[in-house]
Amino acid sequence: MSKLLIKKWLIAVLALGLSTSAIANEEVRKLNDNPNYWAFPGGDYNNWRYTELNQINTANASKIVTAWTFSTGRLQGHEGGPLVLPGSATGLAGDTLYIHSSFPNDVFAISLDTLEIVWYFEPQQDEAETVPVMCCDIVNRGLGYSMGQIYLQQADTTLVALSAKDGSVKWKAENGREIGYGPAAGDTNTNAPHPMKDKVITGCSGAEFGVRCWIAAFNAKDGSLAWRAFSMGPDEDILFDANTTSLGKKVGKNSSLDSWCANSDWKAPARGPSKCKTLSDQWKSGGGSVWGWWPADFEENLLYYGNGNPSTWNPVVRPGDNKWSMTMFARDIDTGVARWVYQMTPHDEWDYDGINEMILADIKVKGKMTPALVHFDRNGYGYTMNRKTGALLVAEKYDPSVNWSTHIDMKTGYPQTVDAKSTHFQGEDVVSKDVCPAALGTKDQQPAAYSPRTNLFYVPTNHVCMTYEPVSYAAGGNQYTAGQAYVNANLTMYPAGAVCPDCPNNNAEKDNMGNMLAWDAGTGKIVWNIVEQWSVWSGVLATAGDVVFYGTLDAYAKAVDAKSGKLLWKFKAPSGIIGNFNSWAHKGKQYVGILSGIGGWAGAVVAIPGLAAAPGEAALGAVGGYRKLLNSSRNSGVLMVFALP
Numbered sequence: 001m002s003k004l005l006i007k008k009w010l011i012a013v014l015a016l017g018l019s020t021s022a023i024a025n026e027e028v029r030k031l032n033d034n035p036n037y038w039a040f041p042g043g044d045y046n047n048w049r050y051t052e053l054n055q056i057n058t059a060n061a062s063k064i065v066t067a068w069t070f071s072t073g074r075l076q077g078h079e080g081g082p083l084v085l086p087g088s089a090t091g092l093a094g095d096t097l098y099i100h101s102s103f104p105n106d107v108f109a110i111s112l113d114t115l116e117i118v119w120y121f122e123p124q125q126d127e128a129e130t131v132p133v134m135c136c137d138i139v140n141r142g143l144g145y146s147m148g149q150i151y152l153q154q155a156d157t158t159l160v161a162l163s164a165k166d167g168s169v170k171w172k173a174e175n176g177r178e179i180g181y182g183p184a185a186g187d188t189n190t191n192a193p194h195p196m197k198d199k200v201i202t203g204c205s206g207a208e209f210g211v212r213c214w215i216a217a218f219n220a221k222d223g224s225l226a227w228r229a230f231s232m233g234p235d236e237d238i239l240f241d242a243n244t245t246s247l248g249k250k251v252g253k254n255s256s257l258d259s260w261c262a263n264s265d266w267k268a269p270a271r272g273p274s275k276c277k278t279l280s281d282q283w284k285s286g287g288g289s290v291w292g293w294w295p296a297d298f299e300e301n302l303l304y305y306g307n308g309n310p311s312t313w314n315p316v317v318r319p320g321d322n323k324w325s326m327t328m329f330a331r332d333i334d335t336g337v338a339r340w341v342y343q344m345t346p347h348d349e350w351d352y353d354g355i356n357e358m359i360l361a362d363i364k365v366k367g368k369m370t371p372a373l374v375h376f377d378r379n380g381y382g383y384t385m386n387r388k389t390g391a392l393l394v395a396e397k398y399d400p401s402v403n404w405s406t407h408i409d410m411k412t413g414y415p416q417t418v419d420a421k422s423t424h425f426q427g428e429d430v431v432s433k434d435v436c437p438a439a440l441g442t443k444d445q446q447p448a449a450y451s452p453r454t455n456l457f458y459v460p461t462n463h464v465c466m467t468y469e470p471v472s473y474a475a476g477g478n479q480y481t482a483g484q485a486y487v488n489a490n491l492t493m494y495p496a497g498a499v500c501p502d503c504p505n506n507n508a509e510k511d512n513m514g515n516m517l518a519w520d521a522g523t524g525k526i527v528w529n530i531v532e533q534w535s536v537w538s539g540v541l542a543t544a545g546d547v548v549f550y551g552t553l554d555a556y557a558k559a560v561d562a563k564s565g566k567l568l569w570k571f572k573a574p575s576g577i578i579g580n581f582n583s584w585a586h587k588g589k590q591y592v593g594i595l596s597g598i599g600g601w602a603g604a605v606v607a608i609p610g611l612a613a614a615p616g617e618a619a620l621g622a623v624g625g626y627r628k629l630l631n632s633s634r635n636s637g638v639l640m641v642f643a644l645p
Helices: 003-015 020-033 127-133 619-631
Strands: 065-071 083-085 096-100 107-111 117-121 144-146 149-153 158-163 169-174 194-196 199-202 214-219 225-230 302-306 327-332 338-343 358-365 368-376 381-386 392-397 405-408 415-417 432-435 449-451 456-462 464-470 489-495 514-520 525-532 541-543 547-551 556-561 567-572 582-586 589-596 638-643
Touching: 020 144, 083 144, 107 149, 144 194, 158 199, 302 358, 327 368, 368 456, 392 405, 449 541, 456 547, 489 619, 541 582, 547 589
Parallel strands: none
Antiparallel strands: 065 638, 083 096, 096 107, 107 117, 144 149, 149 158, 158 169, 194 199, 199 214, 214 225, 302 327, 327 338, 358 368, 368 381, 381 392, 405 415, 432 464, 449 456, 456 514, 464 489, 514 525, 541 547, 547 556, 556 567, 582 589, 589 638
């Protein structure tokens, strides 16, 4: 379409009375519908991480070769993945790939015609202030696009809009400092900005430093704040209204604060919702980080996300459900007001962050087609919800080793916890052994994919357990101090096979620490499972060629048959893979891209200087559990691009 035609089209749209919001929203949605491009972090607003491209398929995937590579010039953890956009969106001559790096979050625009750098942007951040309070590792999860702008959420909480054409700064916005947070208070950012309508949605990291976190929407036009919703506190801070529900029941006025209590009569979550009488101020440093992957349902005008652990990890000082940490939220895109909430792990004792991605799909549940939301939580349960109402439909373990609870009560939504796996008893700290999963969860940040061809979800997982030792204030634990670590727990990690030797997810040696599986979200059943030696920490890609791509911490990129899990292809990458696979086409050829650069929590022992010689409990137990990765991977920061010959 010529520039003149585009201009006439915009005038016509405006003449019909449509807002800038509608135009921005429709532009990105149309790009998402074109499989030649990748315009949204999750591939589309459903978060499917699926492409209609099928040039690479089960018959020829074994022939895949390296097409080209690009070094970011940075090391440590490289999460996220590239955006690919047409010249009609960016103002450039041809298709352009946009890629980011780990800290200091460099951004590169690369011409797909010449593979030359068109422009790059190097943020100026205070490393000494920011890096020490980043948990865990110096990752960045990617970029966003709308309205001719590339959005970068810097680690130091600055949200930046760059011209997609030349990289010039269009605007900057503070996402923390303006309300008294920022790196000095332990507040940083790692998430990809998610453009929705005329907004840019971003989050908050810092639960391990006692930050009371939030999700925020900034106006894409000028960077002004549209709304901010906190994870805990008074209802007006969380943006609840009289109609907000949890499992179909109205949340109720002041119920959020009532769940942060200090009375000795509080009962464990397994026995039902807590009824607190004495309010504690613990919520003011309550955590609830927001840094995952967020879809949107525009018919309902809702965005969906999960948040993280309450602070501090040691639960003795925060009796109660600690609402609304560890919670799924459905919020109005325009106002931020919550329509429904569901808390997955009330009174979290094990750092089972609920930040993992939500995936939207219409699937059959109990014989009925349902507008579903599917979520694979760190706590080891795969949840299927009605995304319009928040009704709980399915909650099943997606790793048989999960043992901190027996099941989810489908009426109350409460996990039925196991006393022996609790970290406190009658108000006292207790060392809890052989808790499964470990704190990094059955799945951490690595996003799953969905294929409408198979109606299956493809889930990268961890198969790891832990010993958890809470540390009380009396035993030397930390009181809350802004900018200081606020964890108060010691962990050790090890393969789940040591705890669950008969689990079908174990290999013959019982020492594997990862699995790649296909999941039926309508029934809550594993369809097939691939045992991996190390955690599968990459994001997954599903394709119309019935190929599923994923990567491992020991530096293998793999392609398997979507229907059977049969291995079709593998490639030894420069470094362990914690990035997300995606796909695009250029000049009639399908490409698959992935960032190779080990890091994150599980890969920290390789990525972070000095950890190789640290004791096993370092990096909150990950060093001991993953030390042997040093034999398989080294630091890197390389975009690998694959195609057929």
